[in-house]
Amino acid sequence: MFALRTFLVTLGIALAAFAFAPSASAGDPQIDAAIVEGVVGERIDGRLGVVGTADAALVRKVQDINNRRAAVYAETAAKTGTTVDQVARIAGEKQIEKLAPGQFYMDESGTWQRK
Numbered sequence: 001m002f003a004l005r006t007f008l009v010t011l012g013i014a015l016a017a018f019a020f021a022p023s024a025s026a027g028d029p030q031i032d033a034a035i036v037e038g039v040v041g042e043r044i045d046g047r048l049g050v051v052g053t054a055d056a057a058l059v060r061k062v063q064d065i066n067n068r069r070a071a072v073y074a075e076t077a078a079k080t081g082t083t084v085d086q087v088a089r090i091a092g093e094k095q096i097e098k099l100a101p102g103q104f105y106m107d108e109s110g111t112w113q114r115k
Helices: 002-020 029-037 056-080 084-098
Strands: 040-043 048-050 104-106 112-114
Touching: 029 040, 029 056, 040 084, 048 056, 056 084
Parallel strands: 040 104
Antiparallel strands: 040 048, 104 112
16 A cells, blocks of 8 residues: 555656656757657657658657657656656656647557547
8 A cells, every 4th residue: 555655646746747847849940840740749658759751860859859858757767766667658648648639649559640
């Protein structure tokens, strides 16, 4: 019972951190435009992904953002006593919720879906 309560409190802290955190792509017009255009989408694992193909510069930007996200996930996991995968999953779900209709996300099966 104590372990479950601790886990739920930790999960709540992690959710709150992501609820108030800005998108990792905020301020990058190329990434923001690529999301709007459907070239880049959110993945359920908390990373960005390229939907189909993209030029090398855009792929590098996606990788850079994913590296920054991974660092935040690791830091959050260490602070909350959870795993990086748990934190990344919660972040992925939150990022997908923020997508506008028509934008892409990758579901559990690894398939791109349009919101």
